[in-house]
Amino acid sequence: MSNNILYIEDNPDNMRLVQRALESRGYRLLQAKNGLEGVQTAESEPVDLILLDINLPDIDGYEVARRLRASSKRELASTPIIAVTANALKGDAERALEAGCDVYMSKPINIRELWARVEAFVPTP
Amino acid sequence: MNLSFLSHLECSGCGEKYAHAEIRTFCPICQSPLLCRYDLDAARQNVDRDEITRRKKGMWRWHELLPILNKENQIFLGEGDTPLLSLPHLEKELGLFNLYVKDESSNPTGSFKARGLAAAVSKAKELGIEKVIIPTAGNAGGAMAAYAARAGLRAHIFMPKDTPFANIEESRMAGAEVILVDGLISDAAGMAGEMARAEGWFDVSTFKEPYRVEGKKVMGYELAESFNWQLPDVIIYPTGGGTGLVGMWKAFDELEALGWLENTKRPRMVSVQAAGCAPVVKAFNEGASFCDFWVDAHTIAAGLRVPKSFADHLILEDIYESQGTAIAVSDKSILESQRQLATMEGIFAAPEGAATLAALKELIKQGWVHPEEHIVLFNTGSGLKYIDHK
Numbered sequence: 112m113s114n115n116i117l118y119i120e121d122n123p124d125n126m127r128l129v130q131r132a133l134e135s136r137g138y139r140l141l142q143a144k145n146g147l148e149g150v151q152t153a154e155s156e157p158v159d160l161i162l163l164d165i166n167l168p169d170i171d172g173y174e175v176a177r178r179l180r181a182s183s184k185r186e187l188a189s190t191p192i193i194a195v196t197a198n199a200l201k202g203d204a205e206r207a208l209e210a211g212c213d214v215y216m217s218k219p220i221n222i223r224e225l226w227a228r229v230e231a232f233v234p235t236p
Numbered sequence: 237m238n239l240s241f242l243s244h245l246e247c248s249g250c251g252e253k254y255a256h257a258e259i260r261t262f263c264p265i266c267q268s269p270l271l272c273r274y275d276l277d278a279a280r281q282n283v284d285r286d287e288i289t290r291r292k293k294g295m296w297r298w299h300e301l302l303p304i305l306n307k308e309n310q311i312f313l314g315e316g317d318t319p320l321l322s323l324p325h326l327e328k329e330l331g332l333f334n335l336y337v338k339d340e341s342s343n344p345t346g347s348f349k350a351r352g353l354a355a356a357v358s359k360a361k362e363l364g365i366e367k368v369i370i371p372t373a374g375n376a377g378g379a380m381a382a383y384a385a386r387a388g389l390r391a392h393i394f395m396p397k398d399t400p401f402a403n404i405e406e407s408r409m410a411g412a413e414v415i416l417v418d419g420l421i422s423d424a425a426g427m428a429g430e431m432a433r434a435e436g437w438f439d440v441s442t443f444k445e446p447y448r449v450e451g452k453k454v455m456g457y458e459l460a461e462s463f464n465w466q467l468p469d470v471i472i473y474p475t476g477g478g479t480g481l482v483g484m485w486k487a488f489d490e491l492e493a494l495g496w497l498e499n500t501k502r503p504r505m506v507s508v509q510a511a512g513c514a515p516v517v518k519a520f521n522e523g524a525s526f527c528d529f530w531v532d533a534h535t536i537a538a539g540l541r542v543p544k545s546f547a548d549h550l551i552l553e554d555i556y557e558s559q560g561t562a563i564a565v566s567d568k569s570i571l572e573s574q575r576q577l578a579t580m581e582g583i584f585a586a587p588e589g590a591a592t593l594a595a596l597k598e599l600i601k602q603g604w605v606h607p608e609e610h611i612v613l614f615n616t617g618s619g620l621k622y623i624d625h626k
Binding site for chain 2: 214219222228
């Protein structure tokens with residue numbers, strides 16, 4: 112296992128927060144600023160877990176999750192995906208899980224919870 | 237003499253300390269709730285617990301252990317010192333000997349939310365904040381509107397559209413701007429958060445500022461005082477956002493540090509949720525540190541429709557530490573218990589409060605409580621505020 116976590120997120124503040132939190136635990140963070148870039152990175156790099164913001168500037172997180180699950184890179188069918196969203200609007204959690212995400216988290220991201228969620232899938236290096 | 241021994245704010249997650257004179261929401265480093273910390277050594281030397289008992293009734297008689305520094309900023313509408321009532325008929329019915337209810341319905345605006353909002357709005361005023369915003373499933377909105385009106389602050393409230401009519405009306409009556417949201421409290425929280433960020437409103441969402449829990453913790457002080465500075469064996473508490481449960485456990489820590497308790501035996505804390513929205517119960521049963529977001533939350537108890545509390549790790553820590561438990565009850569059993577409290581004891585409880593009796597009956601069946609134990613139920617509000625939902 113390579114300990115690579117891909118975070119698909121357009122908000123630089125959230126990206127910095129998560130980068131600091133995960134790198135402090137020895138993970139390597141791959142960054143994508145929109146959905147299409149996220150899918151491309153997941154398909155071209157070794158990725159052990161994906162953190163996926165739902166509100167992205169191009170395709171939304173649900174569509175990203177669907178594309179990842181249907182990708183020709185077969186391991187993406189089972190790569191853990193943690194959905195993250197600021198709005199927590201009615202049905203968001205259900206839609207994220209239906210689209211293929213494994214876990215749903217709402218922002219603000221509690222770092223201790225993030226560590227626990229990530230470590231449940233990818234043990235601390 | 238100090239009005240308050242407030243020392244600093246401390247992150248409940250990473251332990252980072254922050255000055256209390258600054259406006260703070262939650263920890264910018266790890267995004268966990270911030271908690272008020274006091275110079276309890278100085279308080280122990282300077283405050284006499286029995287003198288507090290002799291003071292004029294109300295939450296602010298505990299002012300040394302509350303975060304307001306200037307008396308003129310204490311907004312008082314009569315909150316606190318709610319009755320601890322014995323339940324003789326239910327004792328007989330259930331085979332118990334020491335059953336009580338802490339009846340929070342006598343607070344201003346008819347619920348325990350008054351305590352937290354009294355503290356939060358008072359502190360907002362002290363910090364120079366002029367406009368406050370809150371997402372709420374009901375009673376917190378009415379309470380915030382009332383205290384904001386008294387403090388001269390502008391108030392904006394996001395509520396699910398199925399919020400009890402009384403909450404909507406009392407908020408509007410107090411001059412708050414009320415937005416009804418097609419969704420849950422979590423939807424309302426998202427919208428309130430966005431507006432707070434975009435327009436500079438101070439968000440007093442549960443645990444997203446450090447002061448509501450300070451008002452709620454006074455329930456713990458009052459309980460200790462009522463039991464002659466000992467604590468009951470079991471506290472059964474309805475859990476939505478969890479401020480009261482976390483607040484009381486914080487109060488017990490502070491009382492112990494102050495040396496005010498006659499012994500250090502702590503109560504077992506029971507978190508009660510509705511079967512249709514029980515993230516804490518699920519997490520407790522799995523031994524987890526955090527809750528999963530509860531999908532498709534539904535229950536008649538509006539205050540329990542919280543799919544995930546921002547302070548879930550604190551709630552769970554306190555239940556584990558107290559050797560307590562978490563239990564889910566059906567809406568049917570809540571309604572039956574609500575009627576039972578009213579017909580047998582004359583208490584028209586909020587559904588959330590009635591849920592604690594439903595949980596107690598289940599705990600008796602499980603043998604989890606013993607007949608001679610001192611058991612306290614919490615009725616968090618008046619049933620009168622929910623009559624449009626019947």
